[in-house]
Amino acid sequence: MLCYHELAMDVNVYKTKKSITMNDIAREAGVSVATVSRFINHEVYVGEEKAKRIKEAIEKFHYMPNRFARGLKTSRSMQIMLIVPDIKNPYYAKLYDVLQSIAHAEGYVVILFNTNESEAEEIHAIKLVSELNCDGVVFCSVSDDREIIESLKELNKPVVASSGFDNKIFDTVHGIKPGQGVYLATSHLLENGHRKVAFAGGNPKSILNDRRLSGYRRAIAEYGVEGREEYCFSDSFTLEGGYRAGAYFASLSDRPTAIACANDMIAIGIIQYFQTAGIEVPQDISVVGMDNIAMSEIVKPALTTVINDSAEFAEKAARLLFDRILYDYDGAAREAFCERKLVERDSVRRI
Amino acid sequence: MLCYHELAMDVNVYKTKKSITMNDIAREAGVSVATVSRFINHEVYVGEEKAKRIKEAIEKFHYMPNRFARGLKTSRSMQIMLIVPDIKNPYYAKLYDVLQSIAHAEGYVVILFNTNESEAEEIHAIKLVSELNCDGVVFCSVSDDREIIESLKELNKPVVASSGFDNKIFDTVHGIKPGQGVYLATSHLLENGHRKVAFAGGNPKSILNDRRLSGYRRAIAEYGVEGREEYCFSDSFTLEGGYRAGAYFASLSDRPTAIACANDMIAIGIIQYFQTAGIEVPQDISVVGMDNIAMSEIVKPALTTVINDSAEFAEKAARLLFDRILYDYDGAAREAFCERKLVERDSVRRI
DNA sequence: CTCCTTGATGTAAACGTTTACATTATAAAA
DNA sequence: TTTTATAATGTAAACGTTTACATCAAGGAG
Numbered sequence: 001m002l003c004y005h006e007l008a009m010d011v012n013v014y015k016t017k018k019s020i021t022m023n024d025i026a027r028e029a030g031v032s033v034a035t036v037s038r039f040i041n042h043e044v045y046v047g048e049e050k051a052k053r054i055k056e057a058i059e060k061f062h063y064m065p066n067r068f069a070r071g072l073k074t075s076r077s078m079q080i081m082l083i084v085p086d087i088k089n090p091y092y093a094k095l096y097d098v099l100q101s102i103a104h105a106e107g108y109v110v111i112l113f114n115t116n117e118s119e120a121e122e123i124h125a126i127k128l129v130s131e132l133n134c135d136g137v138v139f140c141s142v143s144d145d146r147e148i149i150e151s152l153k154e155l156n157k158p159v160v161a162s163s164g165f166d167n168k169i170f171d172t173v174h175g176i177k178p179g180q181g182v183y184l185a186t187s188h189l190l191e192n193g194h195r196k197v198a199f200a201g202g203n204p205k206s207i208l209n210d211r212r213l214s215g216y217r218r219a220i221a222e223y224g225v226e227g228r229e230e231y232c233f234s235d236s237f238t239l240e241g242g243y244r245a246g247a248y249f250a251s252l253s254d255r256p257t258a259i260a261c262a263n264d265m266i267a268i269g270i271i272q273y274f275q276t277a278g279i280e281v282p283q284d285i286s287v288v289g290m291d292n293i294a295m296s297e298i299v300k301p302a303l304t305t306v307i308n309d310s311a312e313f314a315e316k317a318a319r320l321l322f323d324r325i326l327y328d329y330d331g332a333a334r335e336a337f338c339e340r341k342l343v344e345r346d347s348v349r350r351i
Numbered sequence: 352m353l354c355y356h357e358l359a360m361d362v363n364v365y366k367t368k369k370s371i372t373m374n375d376i377a378r379e380a381g382v383s384v385a386t387v388s389r390f391i392n393h394e395v396y397v398g399e400e401k402a403k404r405i406k407e408a409i410e411k412f413h414y415m416p417n418r419f420a421r422g423l424k425t426s427r428s429m430q431i432m433l434i435v436p437d438i439k440n441p442y443y444a445k446l447y448d449v450l451q452s453i454a455h456a457e458g459y460v461v462i463l464f465n466t467n468e469s470e471a472e473e474i475h476a477i478k479l480v481s482e483l484n485c486d487g488v489v490f491c492s493v494s495d496d497r498e499i500i501e502s503l504k505e506l507n508k509p510v511v512a513s514s515g516f517d518n519k520i521f522d523t524v525h526g527i528k529p530g531q532g533v534y535l536a537t538s539h540l541l542e543n544g545h546r547k548v549a550f551a552g553g554n555p556k557s558i559l560n561d562r563r564l565s566g567y568r569r570a571i572a573e574y575g576v577e578g579r580e581e582y583c584f585s586d587s588f589t590l591e592g593g594y595r596a597g598a599y600f601a602s603l604s605d606r607p608t609a610i611a612c613a614n615d616m617i618a619i620g621i622i623q624y625f626q627t628a629g630i631e632v633p634q635d636i637s638v639v640g641m642d643n644i645a646m647s648e649i650v651k652p653a654l655t656t657v658i659n660d661s662a663e664f665a666e667k668a669a670r671l672l673f674d675r676i677l678y679d680y681d682g683a684a685r686e687a688f689c690e691r692k693l694v695e696r697d698s699v700r701r702i
Numbered sequence: 703c704t705c706c707t708t709g710a711t712g713t714a715a716a717c718g719t720t721t722a723c724a725t726t727a728t729a730a731a732a
Numbered sequence: 733t734t735t736t737a738t739a740a741t742g743t744a745a746a747c748g749t750t751t752a753c754a755t756c757a758a759g760g761a762g
Contacts, residue, residue, distance in 0.1 A: 019718095021717090021718055021719085022718065022719065023718080031741080031742090032741065032742045032743075033718090033719080033720090033742090034720080034721075034741075034742060034743080034744095035740085035741060035742075037719070037720055037721080038720090038721090038740095038741090041720080045739070045740060045741080046740075046741090047739085047740060047741085050740085050741085064481070064482055065718085065719075066423070066484075066717085066718050066719065067419075067422070067428075067482065067483060067484060068418075068419045068420075068421075068422035068423040068426075068428075068484065068717080068718075068719085069419075069423055069717070069718035069719035069720085069747085070419075070718080070719055070720080071418075071419035071422075071719090071747090072417070072419040072420055072423055072717090072718080072719070072720095072746095072747045072748065072749085073718085073719050073720045073721085073746080073747055074719085074720070074747090075419075075747085077419075087438075087444050087447060087448055088441055088444045088445055088448065088645075090439055090441075093438050093439045093444050094439060096438060096463070096465070097438055097439065097465055097467075100463075100464075100465060109462060109479070109483065111460060111462060112447070112451075112463050113451075114447070114448055114451060116448075128460070130415070131415050131418065132418060132460065133417075133418060133419065239645055239649065268649060269649075271649075272648075272649045275651070294439075294590060295646060297623075298590065298619060298620075298622075298623045298650065299649065299650065299651070300626070300650070300651035370748095372747090372748055372749085373748065373749065374748080382711080382712090383711070383712045383713075384712090384748090384749080384750090385711075385712060385713080385714095385750080385751075386710085386711060386712080388749070388750060388751080389710095389711090389750090389751090392750080396709070396710060396711080397710075397711090398709085398710060398711085401710085401711085416748085416749075417747085417748050417749065419747080419748075419749085420717085420747070420748035420749035420750085421748080421749055421750080422717095422749090423716095423717045423718065423719085423747090423748080423749070423750095424716080424717055424748085424749050424750045424751085425717090425749085425750070426717085703762100704761105704762085705760100705761085705762080706759100706760085706761080706762100707758100707759090707760085707761095708757100708758090708759090708760105709756105709757090709758085709759105710755100710756090710757085710758105711754100711755080711756085711757105712753105712754085712755075712756100713752105713753085713754080713755095714751100714752095714753090714754100715750105715751090715752085715753100716749100716750085716751090716752100717748105717749085717750090718747105719746100719747085720745105720746085720747090721744100721745090721746090722743105722744095722745085722746100723742105723743085723744090723745100724741100724742085724743080724744100725740100725741080725742075725743095726739100726740085726741080726742095727738100727739085727740080727741100728737100728738085728739080728740100729736100729737085729738080729739095730735100730736080730737075730738095731734100731735080731736075731737090732733095732734080732735070732736090
């Protein structure tokens with residue numbers, strides 16, 4: 001009468017033609033299944049003659065090992081999960097793309113989970129990691145809530161986190177210093193004579209935003225510029241968030257002359273708003289981005305921004321992750337660092 | 352001595368703490384595993400009293416059914432695959448995003464496969480579908496090669512294809528007519544007085560490009576304009592492809608006055624090249640895109656383009672797919688249509 | 703009162719692998 | 733020669749589910 005719907009499986013049977021199993025291969029090659037299994041997995045204990053016959057049988061039947069059976073025995077899924085806040089941000093799209101190709105080369109599949117910057121979705125994603133028996137996670141976080149950290153630890157699986165997880169629990173890849181990118185951007189603005197420099201952030205609950213905001217603060221403090229409450233505005237790491245930031249700064253009676261943004265999407269959104277409002281960039285206000293996504297070069301004016309290469313991130317994250325998954329590294333949490341470098345284009349004016 | 356590396360699994364054992372199984376639940380609730388299984392999956396055959404005890408046990412232990420064991424018995428993975436040519440194109444990023452949320456609501460996971468417009472990768476992807484025992488595929492194709500069609504058929508699984516697969520083999524979602532979008536774009540240009548109208552396509556081997564090219568041809572034929580060989584240039588559906596198209600058209604001695612593009616990425620790439628070359632859009636050349644990605648509104652000049660809503664695509668594709676996966680629809684291939692509609696912005700000049 | 707249907711439950715056999723253990727043949731050591 | 737290590741193979745027991753089949757109680761029909 002009752003049914004626990006949350007866990008239920010649907011029961012439809014799409015016509016499944018009998019697939020060939022290891023048994024078929026064993027029979028065809030005249031050996032036992034154990035030998036076939038050994039041939040497939042290990043380098044030892046299979047004679048040359050039988051190896052040849054097994055190989056032929058495999059090719060003849062286009063045999064593929066059944067992932068479920070394998071998983072059931074080994075508890076490994078050959079899947080890793082990539083959790084990102086916004087796949088529509090080209091930064092993460094590219095990150096996914098290169099992580100995918102590295103993973104494929106190792107025989108792994110990557111499951112993408114897009115959280116839309118939502119902490120609830122992040123928790124959902126982490127739950128899914130264990131539900132799917134993923135062998136590892138690359139976690140590009142928004143939040144470092146206690147609950148998230150805990151569930152990540154409970155996974156008891158290789159985790160590599162993006163900047164923000166400073167606690168030395170998980171492998172991490174990030175910039176040399178917290179908010180280094182925005183620090184560079186802000187410094188650049190200050191060096192160009194700006195004193196009324198604002199910060200346009202993303203999701204204010206995100207640790208990524210905290211870090212970037214701290215980079216901004218560090219820069220203005222070093223230049224002895226006083227921080228102004230109303231010059232910090234954080235909304236969302238998206239075009240729309242930037243658009244709203246633009247509207248906010250435009251509404252200020254004492255407008256900033258320059259804005260350092262927490263990423264390129266925000267910067268581009270700001271420029272977009274300014275264009276509709278007749279505010280010229282960089283004549284009226286200078287803007288600098290962060291990430292150097294392809295779009296930043298295309299937009300008018302071309303965006304001065306900070307290189308933050310997601311391919312580099314993906315490669316370093318993959319190395320950390322696969323060191324644990326494949327090579328059994330089981331030591332202390334490690335860190336990898338990505339370079340940050342300013343690229344000057346047309347969105348900053350010297351005053 | 353020998354090992355079939357292609358199929359080998361790595362053997363590292365990341366410390367796996369014993370997970371709780373259905374047996375534990377059965378013992379705790381004082382029933383048999385069969386009853387637990389029935390409780391989880393079906394609505395019938397479980398008494399109220401035991402149901403309650405089982406439910407409590409499940410919650411007490413945070414029990415989750417093991418996907419491998421389930422898959423092994425049922426041959427269903429609760430995974431579908433989405434194959435796209437370019438995840439860096441926001442059109443596909445969004446498509447992924449909405450497909451993902453629909454799938455999650457049904458308890459399904461979507462595996463994204465990015466082919467980078469490569470036919471070889473498409474074949475790789477299709478192979479992976481059966482290797483992973485995915486329960487269905489949404490296939491946004493580049494190629495409709497015999498080999499692809501064949502391997503798709505051999506999957507013997509629900510497939511929904513994007514425009515191009517006109518053969519009535521698979522469920523399909525597309526525009527009302529082949530190339531309708533580009534047809535609208537081209538007509539718009541012609542109606543604005545342009546006669547030297549060019550077509551900037553994507554991957555020339557792609558059926559998507561064929562369709563869009565045919566839309567262009569249909570439009571100019573209807574207007575009695577003679578088609579010119581050198582006014583058709585196809586390269587790749589990316590910013591870079593568009594950039595090259597821009598260079599190509601700029602190099603022509605008798606330049607077109609307007610270009611209809613196979614997607615927004617190309618259009619934006621073209622505009623980008625023109626800007627570096629000092630060619631003004633739309634004063635010197637008009638450009639119209641296709642897809643209406645968010646970027647098209649942001650770019651300068653804002654792009655006149657054709658609405659092609661990937662959310663709509665995703666929803667319709669999901670309905671077709673899940674009708675088969677969940678509700679056992681097993682009839683003839685069906686079609687769903689997406690509306691195409693021109694949106695006028697600032698990249699077209701009337702002459 | 704017997705016969706049947708039907709709801710509720712348990713038993714046990716798959717599903718397709720991996721792998722510990724047992725067994726044999728072979729070669730090296732004594 | 734006998735012992736012993738080692739390479740090559742097979743047997744069978746898991747892994748955690750689903751489900752066909754068997755069983756049993758209870759209630760209606762005859």
